[in-house]
Ligand SMILES: Nc1nc2c(c(=O)[nH]1)N[C@H]1C(S)=C(S)[C@@H](COP(=O)(O)O)O[C@H]1N2
């Protein structure tokens with residue numbers, strides 16, 4: 001048996017398979033990839049823009065015969081609140097666009113703690129153990145609290161269908177499950193000095209093997225202004241396609257801020273601090289000229305090395321692209337947060 005097959009078989013045998021939740025009714029089973037299906041092809045190759053190595057805007061695809069991606073066992077999520085479509089669309093909670101297939105969402109990932117190769121993240125992360133897990137919420141709050149996973153899953157879970165726009169000019173449409181970050185912050189009672197929220201990913205070289213490299217400063221950190229953090233579109237995601245998050249998508253809990261470039265949506269969070277000053281953010285520290293703290297999706301602000309005017313929707317024809325929208329299409333909901341700010345200066 002090839003070594004990778006062995007490893008996957010082992011991971012499946014030891015992983016939890018407890019059925020926690022039920023799949024939402026409105027997701028057709030045909031859209032859901034059966035568990036334990038391995039893709040026999042490499043899906044997409046794109047120059048690693050974030051890796052700061054290559055900077056081509058050409059999208060290059062290759063088909064290979066060797067299996068390069070894996071799916072991981074996950075649990076179904078039940079008791080998911082769903083708004084009626086009209087209200088959900090008005091609030092930006094549900095975009096009326098074709099969902100990206102689950103196999104793409106779970107096999108084309110940026111998660112540098114496991115690999116800088118998008119097609120390898122799923123395999124490298126497949127044995128990632130996410131129970132027990134705690135998120136410490138601390139800092140300028142009245143009630144510092146450590147939440148375990150069951151407490152986080154006890155927040156009423158909602159479905160959100162959001163666009164995800166990576167700074168590398170590709171995008172997806174993802175049906176997340178999660179809950180507003182504002183609900184969590186409400187529990188800890190931020191003080192009036194709290195102006196920003198700082199987030200931290202797990203730092204554990206044993207469990208996140210690529211943290212032995214210096215490709216980024218670990219742990220991965222991110223931040224939001226408090227009004228951004230409290231915005232109803234900002235969620236902590238616990239699942240996608242009706243099931244708990246696969247490791248490669250940031251299990252067991254990650255941030256999703258749909259009007260910002262994907263790197264703001266920090267994965268596998270263990271710590272959230274309410275702070276008074278703008279907190280550090282990994283890609284901003286890495287290359288401040290290229291990745292701003294705000295990083296709102298903006299087709300008019302080019303990356304220094306490529307245009308942000310258009311994006312390739314993963315799963316669509318390899319030759320197709322579409323216009324990128326200001327605030328990733330969420331301007332009606334969020335533009336007011338930046339009234340009076342020069343969007344070119346605060347990029
Ligand atoms: N901890 C951590 N969070 C991360 C990243 C990462 O490398 N490490 N990559 C970011 C980037 S660049 C993107 S585009 C999204 C990708 O999320 P997805 O793999 O679920 O699509 O995760 C973001 N969150």
Ligand SMILES: [Mo]
Pocket residue numbers: 050110165166167168261262263
């Ligand atoms: Mo990204």
